[in-house]
């Protein structure tokens with residue numbers, strides 16, 4: 116079943132229109148305060164928008180026009196299930212009783228509800244946990260049971276609010292695998308801060324910022340060619356923005372001319388983005404002079420240094436470089452150092468914004 120959604124909430128500066136196709140999983144990305152929880156709460160019926168309309172399959176979730184027809188379905192009549200960061204199971208019920216609770220409250224008889232609960236627990240690899248109380252479950256196990264509970268009521272749309280966020284890193288991969296299976300043929304929206312979730316679980320991503328959709332499209336397309344600094348940061352890419360001089364060079368907003376891999380995707384004068392991986396950027400303390408045809412050398416002031424795994428990220432005004440610690444020691448870098456960031460034209464991807 117598909118979702119057509121449009122809503123405004125003036126108090127929060129929220130104005131979003133989106134669709135989720137039948138069987139499609141859409142990841143919702145965005146910085147803190149972007150409106151991700153607001154979006155889920157509007158769909159779930161926990162928050163009423165000022166204006167807008169949402170239709171899930173044949174069902175109108177709300178229709179609140181200025182003047183026109185006004186309707187509003189309460190949360191339990193929406194065919195929507197929400198999976199939160201915490202499993203939020205009823206502590207006095209067993210895992211199976213927790214899963215059976217939704218079907219029971221819709222009138223499914225005890226035996227049938229129990230069978231349904233066992234089927235769903237089995238689907239999420241939690242059959243062995245059926246008779247345990249929540250206090251006897253690990254965080255990952257409890258979240259698995261919560262997935263079964265969310266699906267047992269056969270929702271038309273599943274909402275997931277950072278479902279892996281509260282789990283320790285060792286429990287997250289197994290739950291991600293389970294979600295990958297259960298989301299395969301299901302309409303779902305997943306709010307996440309983790310780009311891995313977007314890559315592994317979502318067909319499409321929507322990027323929210325300041326209550327608006329600032330970017331959307333197939334996951335790979337959005338993350339490979341980011342149009343906002345936020346999306347570039349998520350994708351682990353540098354994003355330079357500027358105006359195309361011709362098919363192979365771009366004048367960045369700060370006035371550098373960058374040679375890019377030639378492309379026919381835009382003409383001169385177009386507004387473009389140039390993505391470069393930080394590992395493709397090297398740093399030198401000596402003025403490289405005029406670099407070769409295929410190279411770029413940008414004079415940069417170092418703003419900060421941040422350890423990232425085996426590498427250190429050196430941030431400059433508009434670009435970052437990831438260097439091994441030994442290379443860094445040889446350069447004697449500190450915030451305020453003047454250096455040159457060097458990268459090959461062949462390591463860039465330029466695209467219209």
Ligand SMILES: Nc1ncnc2c1ncn2[C@@H]1O[C@H](COP(=O)(O)OP(=O)(O)OP(=O)(O)O)[C@@H](O)[C@H]1O
Nearest residue numbers: 126127128145146147148149150151152153154326
């Ligand atoms: N209960 C509330 N009353 C009024 N404004 C709110 C309320 N909750 C959130 N807001 C505001 O609405 C905007 C969107 O917040 P929201 O919680 O939806 O963002 P988010 O993307 O989920 O952020 P985070 O990643 O921090 O959870 C923010 O400006 C926030 O301050």
